[in-house]
Amino acid sequence: MNGQTPRSLCGRDPASGRVLKVTIEAGLVAAIEAGPPGERCWLSPGLVDLQVNGYAGHDLNAPPLRPETVGQMARAVFSTGTTSFAPTVITASEDSIVAALGAIAEARAADPRLARAIPYIHLEGPHISPHDGPRGAHSVDHVRAPEAAEFARWQAACGGLVGLVTLSPHYPGACDYITALTQSGVHVAIGHTDATPEQIGAAADAGAVLSTHLGNGVAGVLARHPNLIWAQLAEDRLCASFIADGHHLSAETLKPMLRAKGIDRSILVSDATALAGMAPGIYQAPVGGKVMLGEDGRLGVVGTPFLAGAATPLARGVAFAASFCGVTLADAVRMATANPGRLAGGIGRLRLGAPADLVRFRWQQGDADLRIETVVVGGEETN
DSSP: OOSSSOEEEEEEOTTTOOEEEEEEETTEEEEEEEOOTTOOSEEEEOEEEEEEOEETTEETTSSSOOHHHHHHHHHHHHTTTEEEEEEEEESOOHHHHHHHHHHHHHHHHHOHHHHHHOOOEEEEOSSSOOSTTTTTTSOGGGOOOOOHHHHHHHHHHHTSOEEEEEEOTTSTTHHHHHHHHHHTTOEEEEOSOOOOHHHHHHHHHHTOOEETTTTSSSOSSOOSSSOHHHHHHHOTTOEEEEEOSSSSSOHHHHHHHHHHHOGGGEEEEOOBOTTTTSOSEEEEETTTEEEEEOTTSOEEETTSSOBOOBOSOHHHHHHHHHHHSSOOHHHHHHTTTHHHHHTTTSOSOOOTTSBOOEEEEEOOTTOSSOEEEEEEETTEEOO
16 A cells, blocks of 8 residues: 555454445545455554554664664564554663654654654653662663753754653652643653652642553552552543553453543553564563563563563553453453544544554454554555
8 A cells, every 4th residue: 555546444343343444545544434244354543552662672762772773663563553652762861861862753754654653752751769669670870850951851852752751740849840741732641650649649630641551660569558559540530551461460450450440541552672572582681681581472580570571562462451351352442542542642543534544453352462464554554
C-alpha cells in the first residue's frame, strides 16, 4: 500500500464480531462497510503504546542516541502491530536527556511516517522517588526535584515534543509544577513514587491524569491500607497504565486492578526495553548486568528473582488481558488503542477520515499472543 491507490483490508471487528471491509485511500480510512463472510482474522486500529524505551536491540536510553536508531526501532515496533508510540526517555543527567530528546526530534522531522507515529515524547523521571524500590532501575545519581527551567530546556531541545511526564508528587512544589505543565498542554503521570494518598490526591487536583505502570515502581512492602496503590485505583481523575506481560503483574493481580479502575480508565503499555523482540538467552544489559530473557518473555537478573525490565510487545499484553484477566478481546484492544489514544490527540479509533493505522491479526481464547498478519501505518503496509 502506498497511501495513494485505494486498497482494502478485511477482518472481524473485535467489538461486534462483524466482518468489516476498510478502504484506504491517500493514507486515510475512506470507507468502512460490511466485508465478505467467512473471514477469520480480526481487524482493529493499530495499537498505541505510551511507553517504549527500546526494541529489537535498539535502546533509546543508551547514549549517544542517533536519529537512525529511532527509525530502526520504530520499524521493528511497527511489525508487532503497534502503529503509534511514545519514545520514553528515563532518568539521566540533563545533558543525556537533552541529547536524546534532540535525536528523537531529528528522526521524527526527517521521516513523515515517524512524525505521524510519534505523537510526543514521554519523560519517565528524573523527578521520581530516590528510594530503593519505588525508584526501580532508575539511577539514583540523577534523581532530582522538578524545576520549571529544566523542563523549558527539554522543550527547547526537541521543539516542544515532550507531551507526557511521569514524576513522583512527593516533592515540595510538585503541584505547582504539575499545574504549569498541564496548562502548557503536557500530560502528567504519577509513577516511581512513595507518595502518600494525600499527595496523590493533591497531584490529581493539580492536573495529573495518569498512573504510570500502576503496581510496579513501588516499594516491595506496603501498608495494607491506606497506601498509594489503593489511592490511585480509587482516584477517578487518574487513568492507569499497566504492564500486562504476566511478569510485572500476574493475572490474579491485574484482573482485580482492571475491575477497580474500570476498562475506560485502563491503558495497556509494553514498557519495552531494548531486549524486547530479541532471541531468548543470556545478555549483558546496562540495567541489571547479566540478564536472562526467557522463552516466555520474562527478562530477569540472573541468579535473582528480580525483573530487569519488560521484554514483550504491546500485542502480547492485549492477548494476556483477553485470555487470562477476565476481559473481552474488544476491551483488551480498547485499552491498547482508543484509551491511550485519548492522551495522544484522539488516535486509536477506526473511523472515516482517520489515519489508516490498522492491524489484522489472529487470536482465540487462551492464546498468549496475537498472531499478526498485516500492519498498516499511515496507509502503508509495513514489511
